[in-house]
Amino acid sequence: MAEFSLKGVNRVRDPENLTDMEKKHLPVIHLPEQVKAGEPFSVSVAVGELLKHPNELSHFINWIALYDAEYTFLGMVTLPPVVAQPRVSFTLTLEEPTTLRAYAFCNLHGLWEGQKQVEFR
Numbered sequence: 562m563a564e565f566s567l568k569g570v571n572r573v574r575d576p577e578n579l580t581d582m583e584k585k586h587l588p589v590i591h592l593p594e595q596v597k598a599g600e601p602f603s604v605s606v607a608v609g610e611l612l613k614h615p616n617e618l619s620h621f622i623n624w625i626a627l628y629d630a631e632y633t634f635l636g637m638v639t640l641p642p643v644v645a646q647p648r649v650s651f652t653l654t655l656e657e658p659t660t661l662r663a664y665a666f667c668n669l670h671g672l673w674e675g676q677k678q679v680e681f682r
């Protein structure tokens with residue numbers, strides 16, 4: 562089986578046993594310890610935290626986007642190579658818990674998805 566596909570969405574196949582390709586491309590979502598209904602909070606999404614992804618003209622993370630469980634668009638950041646790092650922040654206000662879906666696009670290795678459940682505390 563190929564390590565990645567340029568068609569569709571690439572996702573981690575076995576969370577307990579990530580490949581180097583998955584470690585480099587998985588968008589990892591970070592949430593604050595406490596999220597409350599109706600109150601703004603920051604979400605950060607980072608690519609290459611587990612294993613550094615290249616950041617050069619010929620190979621880089623081109624954009625990062627965020628959606629909720631129902632694919633409501635929540636935001637997107639376009640990233641130029643070299644200077645910009647693939648770590649971005651969004652400020653959200655949610656009325657209901659959801660699963661966030663982060664998407665990162667690598668110019669060589671396509672689209673990758675990472676998810677994280679938001680629970681209210």
Ligand SMILES: [Fe+2]
Nearest residue numbers: 620667669670
């Ligand atoms: Fe890549």
